[in-house]
Amino acid sequence: MTTNPNEPNNRKPAKESKPKLRDGVMKRGNTWSYVIRVKDPETGVSKPRWVGGFATEDEAKAARDEARVKACRGTYIDRNEITVADYLDQWLDSHAMEIKPRTLEDYRKGIRLYVNPYIGGLQVQAVRPSAITKLYRDLLKGGGRNGKPLAVSTVVHTHAILRRAFRDAVVVDQLIDSSPVERAKRPRVHLAEPGTVWTPAQLRSFLDTARSHRLFAFFHVAAYTGARRGELLNLRWSDVDLDGKQITITGSAGVVEGERLEGTTKSGRKRVVSIDDETVKVLREHHRAQTVDKLAAGDSWRGEKNGHVFTTAWGNPIYPDTVTALPRKLIKAHNHPKNGKPPADPLPYARLHDLRHIHATTLLLAGVPVHVVAARLGHGDPAITLRVYAHVIRSAETAAADVFAQAVKAV
Structure with missing residues (x-):
C-alpha cells in the first residue's frame, strides 16, 4: 500500500517506555537513582528512601549496596546537602550554652578565618579526610596574614575545633556516620615549655x-x-x-x-x-x-x-x-x-600566667606527685601536666638514682 504524503497521518506516536525499577535501581531522566527501605528507629516502621543523581547505573548500584549494608547495621543516614559553613554556624548556635563565652568567640574567629574560606562550601557529607589534610597543608603554607605561613599551634587549634564539630555531626546530629577529621593527618606540635619561671626567692621579692x-x-x-x-x-x-x-x-x-x-x-x-x-x-x-x-x-x-x-x-x-x-x-x-x-x-620579666607555672614547677621539684599537682591546677588529666612540665619532671628524674642509692645505704 502506497502512502499519500498529502494525506494526514492519523497514527498515534508510540508511547515512551516507562522507566522500570530493577533491584532497587532505575533511570530517571539523565541520571540513575536507587531506593532502599529503612526502618525508623523510633516507630519500627520500614519506609522507602530514594537517592538520585548518579551518572551511571554501576555508580547507583554501588551506592545502593553500601546503603543496604548500613541499613542492616542501623547506621544508615539520609542524604543532606548542608554545607560545612552552614553546619558550623548552626553548631555554634546550638552549643553556645555549653561553651564559655571567650572560647565561643575564639571558635567563631577560627572558623571564619581558617575553615570557611577553604572548605566552607563543601557539603558536610562530601568532606573526606584528604580534604581536611589539604586544609592543614594550605594553612601551614599561606593561611596567615598577607599569605604568610600560619603557626603550627594555630593549625592544631583549628583541628581541635573541627574535631569537636564533626564529632557532634556524627553523634549528636547524625549527619555522617564517621568523622573525616579523625582520619586526617594533622601537623604535630611540641608543647612549648612555660615562660619565665622565677625561683622561690624571686617570687618572694615580687610579692x-x-x-x-x-x-x-x-x-x-x-x-x-x-x-x-x-x-x-x-x-x-x-x-x-x-x-x-x-x-x-x-x-x-x-x-x-x-x-x-x-x-x-x-x-x-x-x-x-x-x-x-x-x-x-x-x-x-x-x-x-x-x-x-x-x-x-x-x-x-x-x-x-x-x-x-x-x-x-x-x-x-x-x-x-x-x-x-x-x-x-x-x-x-x-x-x-x-x-x-x-x-x-x-627580676626578669614574667607574665601573670607564669605565677601558675611557678606554683606547679616548685611543687614538682619538691617531689609532690604529678596527680596532686594536676588536681590543684585543674587539669582534667594528669597527662596534661606531664606534657606541659615534662622538662621539670626530667630534671627531677636525674636525681632519682642518687635518691634511691642513698635510701638503700641508710638502711
Missing part, C-alpha cells in the same frame, strides 16, 4: 614589691594556689573557707568583645584547693581592707553580699586585663634604681 598594692592578695593567692586569672576574678567570699583552709574554684571570668563575662572553669568542673596559713592570713587582711572600702563607699558600694573576693574600691568586679597588666608595672618598679643604685636582685 614584697606588690605588698603595697591594693591587689597584693590577688597575686599572692595566684602564686600560692596556681589558679588561673579568670578563676580568681570569679571567686566569691562564699567560696572561701578560711577556717577549713581551702577555696573552691567554681567558675571563671573573661572578656568577650570588651565585655566582662563569667562562665564555667576551663574543664567545666569545680575543684577544691587547699591553702596554707600565710595565705589564710593574707585573705583575712584583704577582707578587712575590703570592709573598710565598703564602709567608705557607703550607699555607693556596688558589691553584693558575699560578693567577689577581688573588687575595685567601689565593689565592682575586677576587669581581667587590669591584673594582666600589673605584673609588668610591679616588676619595673622593683627593678627601678633606688638612690641611684640598681636593685641587688633584679
